[in-house]
Amino acid sequence: MTSASTPAKARGGANPYLKRLMWPLAVLVALIVVNIAVTGFDFIVPSVNDDRLGGAFVNILRRSAPLLLVSLGMTLVIATKGIDLSVGAVYAIGAAIACQMIIDAENQSAPGLIFAAVALALVVTGVIGAWNGTMVAYFGIQPIVATLILMIAGRGIAQLVTGGQIPKVQDSSPFTELGRGAILTVPVPIVIAALVLLLLALLTRRTALGMLLESVGGNPEASRLAGIRSKGITVLVYLVCGLCAGLAGLIGAANLGSADANNGGLWIELDAILAVVIGGTALLGGRFFLLGTTIGVVIIGTLEDTIINVGLSSQWQFTAKAIVVFVVALLQSPEFRAWILKPFKRKPETPAPAPAEEVLAK
Amino acid sequence: MSDEPIVQMTGIRKDFTGVRALDGVDFTLRPGEIHAVMGENGAGKSTLIKVLTGVHTPDAGQIRLDGRPVRFHSPGAAQAAGISTVYQEVNLTDNLSVAENLFAGREPRLGPFINFRAMRRKARALLDDIGIDLNVAAPLSSYSIAMQQLVAISRAVDIEAKVLILDEPTSSLDRDEVAVLLGVMRRLAAQGTAMVFISHFLEQVYEISDRMTVLRNGKLVGEWATANLPESALIGHMLGREAATLEQIERAVAAHRVADEAPLVTATGLGRKGSIAPYDLDVHRGEVVGLAGLLGSGRTETVRLIAGADRADSGELRFEGGKVGGHNPRTAAARGIAFCPENRKTEGLVGDLTVGENMILAMQAARGWARSIPVARRDRIVAEFIEKLGIRPADPDMPVKNLSGGNQQKVLLARWMIIEPKLLILDEPTRGIDVGAKADIQRLVAELSGEGMAVLFVSAELDEVTRLSDRIAVLRDRELIAVLESEADMTTERIVDTIVAGGKND
Numbered sequence: 001m002t003s004a005s006t007p008a009k010a011r012g013g014a015n016p017y018l019k020r021l022m023w024p025l026a027v028l029v030a031l032i033v034v035n036i037a038v039t040g041f042d043f044i045v046p047s048v049n050d051d052r053l054g055g056a057f058v059n060i061l062r063r064s065a066p067l068l069l070v071s072l073g074m075t076l077v078i079a080t081k082g083i084d085l086s087v088g089a090v091y092a093i094g095a096a097i098a099c100q101m102i103i104d105a106e107n108q109s110a111p112g113l114i115f116a117a118v119a120l121a122l123v124v125t126g127v128i129g130a131w132n133g134t135m136v137a138y139f140g141i142q143p144i145v146a147t148l149i150l151m152i153a154g155r156g157i158a159q160l161v162t163g164g165q166i167p168k169v170q171d172s173s174p175f176t177e178l179g180r181g182a183i184l185t186v187p188v189p190i191v192i193a194a195l196v197l198l199l200l201a202l203l204t205r206r207t208a209l210g211m212l213l214e215s216v217g218g219n220p221e222a223s224r225l226a227g228i229r230s231k232g233i234t235v236l237v238y239l240v241c242g243l244c245a246g247l248a249g250l251i252g253a254a255n256l257g258s259a260d261a262n263n264g265g266l267w268i269e270l271d272a273i274l275a276v277v278i279g280g281t282a283l284l285g286g287r288f289f290l291l292g293t294t295i296g297v298v299i300i301g302t303l304e305d306t307i308i309n310v311g312l313s314s315q316w317q318f319t320a321k322a323i324v325v326f327v328v329a330l331l332q333s334p335e336f337r338a339w340i341l342k343p344f345k346r347k348p349e350t351p352a353p354a355p356a357e358e359v360l361a362k
Numbered sequence: 363m364s365d366e367p368i369v370q371m372t373g374i375r376k377d378f379t380g381v382r383a384l385d386g387v388d389f390t391l392r393p394g395e396i397h398a399v400m401g402e403n404g405a406g407k408s409t410l411i412k413v414l415t416g417v418h419t420p421d422a423g424q425i426r427l428d429g430r431p432v433r434f435h436s437p438g439a440a441q442a443a444g445i446s447t448v449y450q451e452v453n454l455t456d457n458l459s460v461a462e463n464l465f466a467g468r469e470p471r472l473g474p475f476i477n478f479r480a481m482r483r484k485a486r487a488l489l490d491d492i493g494i495d496l497n498v499a500a501p502l503s504s505y506s507i508a509m510q511q512l513v514a515i516s517r518a519v520d521i522e523a524k525v526l527i528l529d530e531p532t533s534s535l536d537r538d539e540v541a542v543l544l545g546v547m548r549r550l551a552a553q554g555t556a557m558v559f560i561s562h563f564l565e566q567v568y569e570i571s572d573r574m575t576v577l578r579n580g581k582l583v584g585e586w587a588t589a590n591l592p593e594s595a596l597i598g599h600m601l602g603r604e605a606a607t608l609e610q611i612e613r614a615v616a617a618h619r620v621a622d623e624a625p626l627v628t629a630t631g632l633g634r635k636g637s638i639a640p641y642d643l644d645v646h647r648g649e650v651v652g653l654a655g656l657l658g659s660g661r662t663e664t665v666r667l668i669a670g671a672d673r674a675d676s677g678e679l680r681f682e683g684g685k686v687g688g689h690n691p692r693t694a695a696a697r698g699i700a701f702c703p704e705n706r707k708t709e710g711l712v713g714d715l716t717v718g719e720n721m722i723l724a725m726q727a728a729r730g731w732a733r734s735i736p737v738a739r740r741d742r743i744v745a746e747f748i749e750k751l752g753i754r755p756a757d758p759d760m761p762v763k764n765l766s767g768g769n770q771q772k773v774l775l776a777r778w779m780i781i782e783p784k785l786l787i788l789d790e791p792t793r794g795i796d797v798g799a800k801a802d803i804q805r806l807v808a809e810l811s812g813e814g815m816a817v818l819f820v821s822a823e824l825d826e827v828t829r830l831s832d833r834i835a836v837l838r839d840r841e842l843i844a845v846l847e848s849e850a851d852m853t854t855e856r857i858v859d860t861i862v863a864g865g866k867n868d
Contacts, residue, residue, distance in 0.1 A: 209731040211719055218712040225671055225709055226777065227695035228727040286714040 017289065020280040023331040024295040027278075027324065031302045032057075038309045052182035056305060058190075064301035065189030066091070066248035068294060070268050071275040072200055073129075073241030075293045078276050080217045080234055081285030082136060082143035087245040087272060089154020090125050091265030094249030096158040097121040098175065099167040099259035108173040117175070122246050128154070129242015133235035151269070158261035168258045179255025189251045196244065201290055210288070213237065217285025274321075275300055278328045299324065366429070368393050368556050369414065369445075369525055374423035376409055383409040386423070387582045389575055391525060396547060396557045398567045398588070401577035402600055402657050402822040407560055410577065411527055414558075415447050416440035428524075446518035447527040452510040454502055454517075461485035461498040464517050492516050493549055494542070508539030512546055519550060526550065527558045532566055544570050562658040564593060576600055594862045597656065601824045601854065623647060624683060626816045627785055629668060631677030638663035640677050641842035643835055645785065650807060650817040652831030654824055654857050660840035661820045662704050665787045668818065669701035670694035682784075695724055700778030704789040704820070706767070710774045713763035717753065718744040720762045721776045728781060747776040752802060768799025775806065786810060787818045792826060804830060824854040838864040 035043045039056070046055040070087045077084045101117040102108050128150060135146040169175050181188040204210030216223045216230040223230055248268070253259045277283060278299055279292025303324055307316050330336045369391040376384040384406045391397050401407045412418045414425065416434030425432050427443055434440040437447075454463045461482045462469075470480040485498040494512050502510055511531055518526055528547070532540045547557060547570055561567055567574070567588075574591060576583040576599045583599045591599075625644035633640030638660040645651050653661045666672040668679065670689040679686040681697055691701065703709035711720050721744050722735055729735065735743075744758045751772040753765075762773055771791055778786060788807065792800045807830055811817050821827050827834055834846040836857055843864035846856060 206734065207732055208726045208729070208734040211715070211723075212726065212731050214715060215712045215719075215723060218714045219708070221709050222703075222712055223723075223727075225669075225691045225701060225703055226723045226727050227692040228723070229692060229730070233731060286712075 017291075020287075020289055021292050021295065024278050024280060024292055024299065024328060027328055027331075028295055028299050028302065031299060031306055035302070035306055035309050038311075043309075048185060051185055052187065053185050057302075058187070060301040060305055061298065062187040062189050064297050065187075065193040066252045066265070067268060067271055067275065067300065068193045068297040069196055069244045069248040069251070070265075071272040071279075071293045071297050072197060072290060073244030074269075074272040075276050075279070075281055075288050075290055076200070076204070076213065076237045077143070077241045078217075078273075078281055078283060079213045079285055079288035080230075080237055081220065082217075082234070082238070083147065083273070083283070084129075084132060084238065084241050084245075085144060085147040085269050086128070086132060086150035086154055087241065087248075088265040088268045089151050089158065090128055090242050090245040091249035091252065091268055092155055092158040092259070092261050093128065093161065094121040094125045094246030095253035095259035095264045096161040096167070096249075096261050097124055098250055099169055099253050100161050100163075102169050102173060102175055103167045108170045108175075111174065114173070114175050118178075118250060121250055122243060125246025125249070126239055126243045129245075130235055130239040132242065133238030136238065137231040137234035155261055158259075158264075162259060162261050164261075166258050166260050169253075171257055176254050176257050179251050179253070179257075189255070192247070192251060196247070197290060197294060200240070204288075204290070209233070209236075214286050214288065218287070271300055274325060278325065280332060299328075366393070367391060367426075368428060370426040370429075371410075371414065372424050372426075374410065374413055374420045374425075376413060376418055377421050383580050384413070384420070385580045387577065387580070388585075389414075389582075390585070391556045391558060392573075393524075393556050394551050394554045395572045396551050396559055396570055398559045398561070398571035398574045399577065400567065400574050400596065400600055401583075405577040405600070406580040407577055408529075409580075411447070411529060411558065411560070414440070414525075415445055415527065441521070444524035445527065446521060446523035446525070447529060448511065448514045448518055448531055449529050452507065452514050454510060454514055456503040457501055459499050460489075460496050460502055460505070460513055463502050463513055464488060464498070464520065468521075488516055488520050492519065492546055494546065506539065508535045508543060511535070512543065515543075515546060515550075519555065523555065525556050525558070527560075529560045530562070531559075532561055532563060540566060562656060564596070564656070568593065594858055597858045597861055598854075600656070601822070601858065626682060627668060628680040629677065630680075632667050632674050632679055633676045634663065634667060634672055634674050635676075637672065637840065638667065639841040641835075643668075643842065643845070645816045645818060647784070647816050648811055648814045649832045650811045650819055650830050652827035652834040653818065653820045653837060654827045654834050655837030655861065657822065658840075659837040659861075660842070661837055662789055663840065664835070664837065664842065665701070665789055665818050665820055666703075668785075669699060669787050671701060671703070692727070695728055695781065695783075698782075698784035699787065700724070700781065700783035700785065701787045702771075702774050702778060702789060702791055704793075706770050706774060707763075711762050711770055714761055716759050717748070717762050717765065717773055718758035720773050721747060721758075721780060724777045725780050743780060747780060751776055751806070766795070766799075768795035768802075771795055771799065771803060775803065779810075783815065785816045785818065787820075789820045790822065791819075792821060792823070800826075824857050828852045828854055828857070836860045836864065 032044060043056045046053045046058045048054070070091065074084055074087060098117040098121040101120060102113060105113045107113070132147050132150060135141045136143050178188055183191050204213065212228055212233055215228060216233060220230065249265060252264060275296035276293050278296030279289050279294070281288045281292065300321065303320060304317060307314065307320050367390045369389070371387070371389040374384050374387045375382070387406065387410060389410060399407050399410060409418065413420050416437045416439050419433070419435060432443060434443065455466065458466070464485045465481050469476045470484060471477055482498050489496055489498065492512070494509070496505065496509060502513060515526070532543060535543065544566065551557060559567065559571055571588045573585065573587055574596065575585045576596065578600060623646060625646050627645045629641060629643045631640040631642065641664060653664060655661050663672070667674045670691050670693060673689070679689065681699070694701070707713065712723070718740070722740055726735060748756050748758060753769050753772050762770060765773065775791070791803050804826065807817055807819060819827065819830055831852065834852065834857060835842055836844045836846060838861050844860050846852065846860065
């Protein structure tokens, strides 16, 4: 692949992680600058009303929380050279199980019930993830095929759970706090997403899981010959991905107060893959960047607001998203950077971030 | 057979970062001749072919085609000039018919439409010409690999190929199929096509070729008419004697081996169908057992069974006296069997990971993911081995793919030395690396065995094998044919003789 051709410039004390994050971060900053230029500093500065943080940017973060959860799980799966297409369906299953269990109960506000509903949803989505992982690791089915099965079947399962209806939880139920509440003024979805990010960062970087994942994804045969138990690791990663998707579904359902088996988390797998790629994790597997994925998610979330703020109609949304992906992909391509920097070939490490803004301003 | 050469390459040089793959190589091909290019792995055969077919551009030297100097910048350019290549893997389209494959991209047309009738007719005529009988309307996949290969050759011939390069065309064919292929080659030669033949089957080379060019370590050894070069001389030329640039390592054989001790590893009738015939081999503590043989003789396959990288389907392996069951790389590592595979990039290292991460990979794998090696301990181990093996640059955080071949090999060695194995299996550890690193690794092997480690050492360079080994297992045609034990046998000549003799017996 692109080995050995990388210039021996990757040293110089610069943390390779920061280097990878630099381009997504530049795009995010550019987006934020555009928004501030159009709507003023209110865009970024949080306001406090009703004892909770508000403001445009905080809302973006709150809305992005489910996507972030799904994307974090996806990052780990992609690091193993895999992919999980079923996350949208698993999202719907998680939402459906929790909501259906709550509306089936007499008292929708009983704490024990809420706890049991959440736990059951997470257990089921975890099992579904592990099933995906088992098919990939032990049965040798290609990840895209293995997870495609549940991508299709999953929404059917969710429909069976809800009996084809859209279960609506009472607004008074504490369950909705998962999506609408706040802890110490911070919206609950942001708290949960931040905690999961922290937890996964610790799980992968404080243990050897992250390195072994990258090894398995980077070179499966070398990893086998080095004696790594790659099957167990693969199952674990898909399990985590399923759990994340289920949790995302719970937050989404709590926010809406209902679970829509057909449309809940629709196409979220594609946004998640997008966020992972924007964040610098290659679809070929190997090195992964949880923080990069986070930035990717925020870019996607911010973009939607930016389109409205700069006065474009919402029909621009998909096109603009595509343009951003295009720009980030180009910026991450060593070939493109070498080509664009050729005329300035004095100091190899001072590229101009200008093109990003130009394209976005269109 | 005209003597005016069709291809003349002179003084070809090709460098890849830090390694000189070809150094002033000359190659001459005459019309109607079958010319074998011989050499071990890394000798420069494939680089030479790639220069000729436009995959690589030479850094120095000249290529003349029909007397005119040419310079190919792409494989397409070389093909347009009449140089076609047939590779080991057939690169045709399985689900199209034979005729469609023969004429893909240059179909006979009737206005805007393909004239299938004309195509089938031309295809039959072409195959008749070459002397094979196929149903041209049948899908290519309905024929054996050999037949598919012949179709590929027919196609190449029909595209006005003046020069046909056959790169290991027979390696997946059985005996009868080989006979058909060689027959076709003879017929083509009679029609004036010049052919370059690459194969590690000496029998076939002797049967078919008119002339041989031998390469070693990127240099030209010489060109001979096949009739004037006996097999033993050829093997000698291919394996050669390393120039005296390497530091001599003292052979302290008697001191190594603990004679009265039971062997650490005993393989009895160990084998795997299609890969290596059942063999017996044992290795003692403190002993270096070398494996010698030509490319494709089964050296790698032999050690992979002991390493647990491949599963044996016959025989028995005992380690420290106990029978080894359910052998795989993980259980092997747990027993103390370490394996540095032949291909560093694809089987050894994880290119994106850092030097340090690659070094502790086996140790970490043995501990499982939950028990991370404490950072301080990890840093200390990595620093210790970078220092001990002289890895340059001495930067544990650099991606390992940025290192030179020799340093990469040292990283791989360090990975296993860290877990202090009882048996270290090295498959071509010195291939494609610079002379300094080569000497370092040889010294290290001697040192480790001196400390009591058992070593299985595979190398294409006989000099290296004889210098390091206490005993040498000789292989030929995927069969272990002899184990040389006595001090007097530790010479390149003895090994070459054994290989040649082994061939005559069957």
